[in-house]
Amino acid sequence: ETGVTQSPTHLIKTRGQQVTLRCSSQSGHNTVSWYQQALGQGPQFIFQYYREEENGRGNFPPRFSGLQFPNYSSELNVNALELDDSALYLCASSLEGLAGVGETQYFGPGTRLLVL
């Protein structure tokens, strides 16, 4: 148990719809990172939020957007869903300092999204 929770656990959507995934970070952590893991591949970085500000973004289009709340929980929103968005979405929380050297990231159980 990492203390990181995600909801929902599974989700089925149709192409063109919008989806919101949620993540609650481990107590005391101020940073949330989101990753997409397609079947048979390693997780790919989507973006990271540090103290409610976006702190880095991977190679994902603008229809992937996010938010971090004052309690450091986070949302991932995906608009105009495409078939290739079907994947396991993982969030990770960590405690980052100003030096930003990269602390241990703890992952939630993930949300499995299927786009039909």
Place this chain on the structure above:
Amino acid sequence: GIQVEQSPPDLILQEGANSTLRCNFSDSVNNLQWFHQNPWGQLINLFYIPSGTKQNGRLSATTVATERYSLLYISSSQTTDSGVYFCAVVLQTGANNLFFGTGTRLTVIP
């Protein structure tokens, strides 16, 4: 961009055997973590090991940052060790995101 390669891609072991998994990375890193992904998708932290050697029970890991590789040792393997093992690194420059390797799929048979 950074390349993080793991070997072997697949490994089948008899219960009780030992194994070594390797992770090579192409750039200088601040952070390296090893994870075990279970069949349900949960990524389980094994080690945070940017350099040096650590041990935790039957598992140990060594990172030689100057030579850009890390090794994960599993001794006396058990069927519950089955799954995919990933190493992941954080670059010294840029955001603090993890770049994951290609993974090693381990199957331990009784």
